[in-house]
Amino acid sequence: MQRNAIMLISRIHEAAAKWISDELAAAGLEGVAPSHGDVLALLFRQKEATMHELAAFARRTKPTMTVLVGKLEKMGLVTRTQSPLDARCQIVRLTPEGERLRPAFDAISRRLASRAYAGFSPPAARRLEAALAQMLSNFENPQPERTQP
Amino acid sequence: MQRNAIMLISRIHEAAAKWISDELAAAGLEGVAPSHGDVLALLFRQKEATMHELAAFARRTKPTMTVLVGKLEKMGLVTRTQSPLDARCQIVRLTPEGERLRPAFDAISRRLASRAYAGFSPPAARRLEAALAQMLSNFENPQPERTQP
DNA sequence: TGACATTGATTAGACATCTAACTTATTATC
DNA sequence: GATAATAAGTTAGATGTCTAATCAATGTCA
Numbered sequence: 554m555q556r557n558a559i560m561l562i563s564r565i566h567e568a569a570a571k572w573i574s575d576e577l578a579a580a581g582l583e584g585v586a587p588s589h590g591d592v593l594a595l596l597f598r599q600k601e602a603t604m605h606e607l608a609a610f611a612r613r614t615k616p617t618m619t620v621l622v623g624k625l626e627k628m629g630l631v632t633r634t635q636s637p638l639d640a641r642c643q644i645v646r647l648t649p650e651g652e653r654l655r656p657a658f659d660a661i662s663r664r665l666a667s668r669a670y671a672g673f674s675p676p677a678a679r680r681l682e683a684a685l686a687q688m689l690s691n692f693e694n695p696q697p698e699r700t701q702p
Numbered sequence: 703m704q705r706n707a708i709m710l711i712s713r714i715h716e717a718a719a720k721w722i723s724d725e726l727a728a729a730g731l732e733g734v735a736p737s738h739g740d741v742l743a744l745l746f747r748q749k750e751a752t753m754h755e756l757a758a759f760a761r762r763t764k765p766t767m768t769v770l771v772g773k774l775e776k777m778g779l780v781t782r783t784q785s786p787l788d789a790r791c792q793i794v795r796l797t798p799e800g801e802r803l804r805p806a807f808d809a810i811s812r813r814l815a816s817r818a819y820a821g822f823s824p825p826a827a828r829r830l831e832a833a834l835a836q837m838l839s840n841f842e843n844p845q846p847e848r849t850q851p
Numbered sequence: 852t853g854a855c856a857t858t859g860a861t862t863a864g865a866c867a868t869c870t871a872a873c874t875t876a877t878t879a880t881c
Numbered sequence: 882g883a884t885a886a887t888a889a890g891t892t893a894g895a896t897g898t899c900t901a902a903t904c905a906a907t908g909t910c911a
């Protein structure tokens with residue numbers, strides 16, 4: 554039984570997060586963290602979202618999302634308005650300034666993939682992803698699953 | 703070009719960290735985070751260490767290590783004494799209470815590996831680790847490296 | 852030897868994140 | 882329809898983490 558994968562995963566996670574932060578700063582978004590990027594990513598995709606949806610998408614708690622959206626609002630990238638249908642819900646939308654970031658985000662996303670998969674053939678990339686999916690399910694579902702050949 | 707690996711890695715990292723925290727709490731170490739575990743892991747291995755060594759081993763900054771060791775000291779698991787050879791260095795050692803945790807730590811470490819690698823054959827585990835090592839080096843060294851077949 | 856740089860560690864201040872508790876609005880139940 | 886349960890969001894307080902600045906001890910070199 555090997556035992557290095559979790560350490561490698563932890564280091565890749567940290568290296569990737571730092572790389573993303575640096576790229577965001579280079580795109581003029583200093584102080585924007587990857588979690589903020591997740592918020593914007595959902596809004597690029599579907600125009601508006603509630604705090605609850607954003608929290609689920611970014612896999613963060615609601616209090617965390619309150620802080621994150623508050624910061625993006627202060628930066629002028631999103632607005633927060635009460636839903637007319639359900640007065641409990643806050644609807645978050647991109648401002649025109651926020652919308653303007655889309656190309657930069659897409660570019661960072663492409664460069665991230667290109668950096669991460671450098672040196673991987675397509676089959677090797679698929680094998681890696683299948684193995685990672687298996688490992689994730691090992692943590693999320695108690696029972697072990699199918700064996701990899 | 704695929705693009706899921708970073709997301710999977712991020713989720714595995716978080717799931718593993720939560721699993722470790724829960725296991726530490728179940729072992730009677732509530733409030734002990736994985737980083738504290740890294741500190742103890744080095745002390746199980748080499749009896750004493752400076753703040754600088756601990757920070758390098760846990761890949762955390764020195765101010766962070768000041769906080770982490772401060773907490774472990776407050777919990778009675780380690781002591782901090784000034785080095786007689788170099789008055790700048792703080793020498794961190796396990797207390798007998800800290801030493802007593804070793805078996806529980808070893809057990810958690812074994813169970814972590816067993817959980818992570820459930821369903822992996824030894825060759826599949828090796829392939830995964832090789833691929834992760836490649837991806838990590840993609841982030842740590844600018845140039846792409848060897849291609850995986 | 853003495854000025855300067857380097858190194859180990861801490862302090863200060865900031866931020867993302869969490870849990871617990873709370874507020875307000877909607878839904879369900881009797 | 883009134884009361885209880887649920888849901889969305891925020892506030893409060895704590896923690897791990899970082900960078901920048903600082904302090905104290907050691908090393909370097911003219």
